[in-house]
Amino acid sequence: MDVFVTVALVVTIALFFDFTNGFHDTANAMATSVATGALKPRVAVTISAVLNLVGAFLSTEVAKTISQGIIREGDNGVEISPSIIFAGLVGAVLWNLTTWYLGLPSSSTHALFGGLIGASIIGAGFGAVDFGVLLSKVVLPALFSPLVAGAVALVATFAAYRITRQARSRGSDTGFRHGQTVSASLVSLAHGTNDAQKTMGVITLTLIAAGYQPSGTGPQFWVIVTCGLAISVGTYVGGWRIMRTVGKRITDVQPAQGFAAETSSAATILISSHLGFALSTTQVTSGAVVGSGLGKKLAVVHWGVVGKIATAWVFTLPAAALVGGLTAWLAITSTTGLIVVAVLAAAGAATLFVLARRHPVTHENVNEPAAGNEAAAESATSGR
Amino acid sequence: MHTPSVLAAAASGGSFLGVDWGAFVVVFLVSFAAAVVIVASYALGLRLLAVGSDDDAGADGALTSGRQGARPAGVTVGAYACFALGGAAVLYGLYLIIPQFH
Numbered sequence: 001m002d003v004f005v006t007v008a009l010v011v012t013i014a015l016f017f018d019f020t021n022g023f024h025d026t027a028n029a030m031a032t033s034v035a036t037g038a039l040k041p042r043v044a045v046t047i048s049a050v051l052n053l054v055g056a057f058l059s060t061e062v063a064k065t066i067s068q069g070i071i072r073e074g075d076n077g078v079e080i081s082p083s084i085i086f087a088g089l090v091g092a093v094l095w096n097l098t099t100w101y102l103g104l105p106s107s108s109t110h111a112l113f114g115g116l117i118g119a120s121i122i123g124a125g126f127g128a129v130d131f132g133v134l135l136s137k138v139v140l141p142a143l144f145s146p147l148v149a150g151a152v153a154l155v156a157t158f159a160a161y162r163i164t165r166q167a168r169s170r171g172s173d174t175g176f177r178h179g180q181t182v183s184a185s186l187v188s189l190a191h192g193t194n195d196a197q198k199t200m201g202v203i204t205l206t207l208i209a210a211g212y213q214p215s216g217t218g219p220q221f222w223v224i225v226t227c228g229l230a231i232s233v234g235t236y237v238g239g240w241r242i243m244r245t246v247g248k249r250i251t252d253v254q255p256a257q258g259f260a261a262e263t264s265s266a267a268t269i270l271i272s273s274h275l276g277f278a279l280s281t282t283q284v285t286s287g288a289v290v291g292s293g294l295g296k297k298l299a300v301v302h303w304g305v306v307g308k309i310a311t312a313w314v315f316t317l318p319a320a321a322l323v324g325g326l327t328a329w330l331a332i333t334s335t336t337g338l339i340v341v342a343v344l345a346a347a348g349a350a351t352l353f354v355l356a357r358r359h360p361v362t363h364e365n366v367n368e369p370a371a372g373n374e375a376a377a378e379s380a381t382s383g384r
Numbered sequence: 385m386h387t388p389s390v391l392a393a394a395a396s397g398g399s400f401l402g403v404d405w406g407a408f409v410v411v412f413l414v415s416f417a418a419a420v421v422i423v424a425s426y427a428l429g430l431r432l433l434a435v436g437s438d439d440d441a442g443a444d445g446a447l448t449s450g451r452q453g454a455r456p457a458g459v460t461v462g463a464y465a466c467f468a469l470g471g472a473a474v475l476y477g478l479y480l481i482i483p484q485f486h
Contacts (some may be wrong), residue, residue, distance in 0.1 A: 058482050144408060152416045156423040163427040169434035172427075179426050179470065186477045193481055260423050267419040270480045272411045277404065279411075 002335045003210050006082045009342055010206045013089045015230045016349075018199040020096040021108040022052060022234025025195065027242040028105070028265075028285040029187040032258035032292075034366055035247025038177035038184075041238070041363035048188040049236035055192015056200075056228030082206050083332045084116075084123040089202070090331075090345045091115030091324030095316060097352045103241035103249075103361070104312040107282045112198060113138055114320030119328035121321070142313060145268075145279040146287025153264035153288035157295025160256045166297070176255035183262040188235075190269050191281055196231045200224060240361040246286060248367060249305045251293030261285070261292040283313065422473050429466030435459050 030044040039047065092108070092115035099106040113134075120128040164172040200219040207213040213220065219227075247253055253261070265281075265288045272279040286309060293301035327345070331338045436455040479485050 055481075058484070148412050148415060151412075152419045155416070156419050159420060159424040160427040163424060164431050164434075169431050171434055172430045175426075175430040175433075182470075182474055186474065186481070189478075190481050193483075256427070259426070260419075263423050263426075264415070264419040266477060267422065268411075268415040270477050271415045271418060274480050275407060275411050275414070277407045277411045 003082070005335055006086065006338060007206055007210045007212065009338060010082050010086045010089065011203055013086060013093060013342070013345070014199050014202050014206070015226055017089050017093050017096070017108075017112070017202075018196065018227050018230035019234035019237075020093055020100070021195050021199070022049075022231040023237050023239040024096055024100055024105070024108050024234075024242060025191055025282060026235045026238045027246045028281050029184045029191060029262070031243040031246035031285075032253045032261050032289060033177075033180055033184045034243055035253040036177060036180065036255045036258040037367075038180045038255065038258060041240075041366055044184075045236050045238040045363075047185060049232040051185055051188040052192035052196065052235045053228045053232035055189050055194075056196035056224065056231060058189075058193050081123065081332070082210055083338060084119045084328055085202060085206050085209070086338065087119035087123070087328035087331045087341070088112070088116035088324045090327040090341060091118055091320040091322070094323050094345065094348055095320040097349055098319075099312050099316070100239055100241060101352045101356050102308075102312070103245045104309050105242050105246055105282050105286050106309075106312045106316045107142070107280045108195065109198065109280060110138065110142065110313070110316040111320045112202075114317035115324035117317070118321030118324030118326075122325040122328040123332055138317065141277075141279055142283060145283035146290070148272075148279065149264055149268045149284040149287035150291035150294070152268060153261045153291030154295040156260040156264050157257050157292040160260045161296060164256065173255045176259040180255065180259040180262050183259065183266045186266040187262060187269065187281070187285065190266070190273075192228075192231065194273075194281070196227045199227045199230070203227070238363065240363060240366045241356070244361055244366050244368070245305065245309075246289055249302060250286070250289050250309075251296075251299055251301045253289065253292065254296065254299075257289075257292035257296055257299070260295065261288040264288045264291065418473070422470055425466040425469045429463045429470070432459050432463035432466065 026045055026048055030039070030048050033039045034041050034044050089112075092111040095106075095111045095114065096108055117129050117134070160176070200223050203223050204213065204217075204219045207220075207223075208217075251257070262285075265285045268279060268284050268288070269281055272284075290301055290306055293299050327341050331341045433455075436459075
């Protein structure tokens with residue numbers, strides 16, 4: 001009975017994590033399309049949701065990304081119990097909701113890793129975590145991703161403006177909007193094949209650990225369906241707060257910039273994962289937006305906003321680890337402790353949703369620049 | 385597209401801090417080249433389609449209005465060739481994303 005309760009809780013929170021992952025990452029593919037008017041907000045999230053769902057079914061490989069060797073499992077490692085996975089997910093969900101409330105794009109994958117790492121340390125000691133792998137697989141790629149995408153998008157934006165006479169030649173804005181729709185859709189599809197897989201991996205890991213499924217088997221069909229649905233519903237609900245930051249507050253994205261940024265993101269994401277050096281989607285797209293701001297004559301990049309985003313990235317892993325660790329400390333004691341933690345986590349999540357309602361960002365006001373951005377809007381106009 | 389994998393294989397010898405820097409440089413260069421070529425060619429296509437329109441812009445960005453002429457056929461063909469390159473890149477992207485194709 002205890003095992004069943006634990007597994008049910010893990011599956012529930014894993015699907016909820018998948019949901020937050022979806023709505024956190026809508027901004028990756030669609031923020032610039034919404035900002036430039038290439039797609040109406042509702043249309044953008046619908047396309048992204050459908051492509052995420054399709055992506056979840058496309059990839060048949062079992063998501064082993066989750067462990068990726070950071071947490072030492074197996075014979076000479078530690079036993080990862082469902083309680084530890086549960087605690088890790090609580091850390092990831094709460095951090096995802098916090099950054100969503102603040103309107104900051106941050107990597108859901110890092111939040112998940114952070115939560116699991118924190119929970120494993122509490123559950124099994126520091127030896128459970130391979131810090132070398134952590135550095136080479138998570139920390140350093142996180143530093144490169146925005147730099148690579150930013151440099152690529154900078155030159156691409158410059159070229160796009162140069163060739164189209166500062167986007168003044170006839171039909172260029174419309175043309176860039178069409179192009180951007182296509183490259184943003186590719187980013188969405190790539191996202192679906194990656195991120196839904198992570199939750200499938202977590203749920204499958206739990207079912208195996210609890211003895212409900214033989215080890216070495218892939219995700220069951222109901223797991224694939226529910227994960228795909230959770231991420232696409234999350235995407236459809238849309239993280240409008242984050243979209244506003246990426247599309248309007250880093251820099252006021254214009255069609256040529258949006259096209260250059262999304263194409264650079266799509267190219268960087270696809271090529272890096274193809275060559276086996278996967279870079280984070282969130283960090284690539286955010287970096288590309290900054291690059292597209294730098295590549296346009298007289299466009300303003302708000303470094304204050306960029307700084308806040310960078311700070312959030314630095315804190316993502318440790319913060320999620322801290323929450324995951326605290327949760328693990330309570331949760332591994334007993335089933336009662338686990339349920340207490342579940343109630344506390346639900347209360348924390350509800351608090352953030354209530355707080356967010358005080359200054360709601362919806363599909364209606366997603367394109368409003370922030371207060372104090374008038375200067376930016378002005379110089380963007382004069383630069384055309 | 386055989387060059388990148390050859391380069392990656394050749395460069396994968398050196399690693400520092402557990403990071404394969406050769407692979408990283410290859411990822412950077414290939415992404416850079418691909419994105420810049422695709423964006424530039426798409427922009428060039430748009431620019432070519434605007435040739436001869438009554439509000440085409442001159443080199444300084446100023447409008448050269450009033451001289452409405454037909455667009456030479458070669459220019460139109462060039463524009464569609466540019467878009468075709470973008471279309472091919474999208475198809476290759478789909479090929480990379482969808483594992484059933486490999």
